[in-house]
Amino acid sequence: MLPVVLVALMFVIQFGLNYYARQVLAGAAQDAAAAAARIDASASEGEALANDLIGEAGASLFQSYSVDVTSGAEQVTVTASGEVVSLLPFFDTVSVTATAAASVERFDPQGSP
Helix, strand or coil: CHHHHHHHHHHHHHHHHHHHHHHHHHHHHHHHHHHHCCCCCCHHHHHHHHHHHHHHHHCCCEEEEEEEEEECCCEEEEEEEEEECCCCCCCCCEEEEEEEEEECCCCCCCCCC
């Protein structure tokens, strides 16, 4: 009975790691989108921020991760994805992805249409 309980506990812990990894990616993507959407900011600034945040919060949580920033005239979109480490030796890694978007800031002088 003990091996079954231990394997079940490992599944619960793995699920928790996957959930936490998704939250780390979502937070990093949201902050990166907001940073890249600021006036006079670039997509590379947002990407650097996302990489820093993911590295600080979950460097040992991921086998690998990537950040993709797409910047347009009206909107910035950040997609972060990663492969979560597996605690169970007979299972593959789990891929998690998070996407965030922000409207690009612009200055409209008072009285302009």
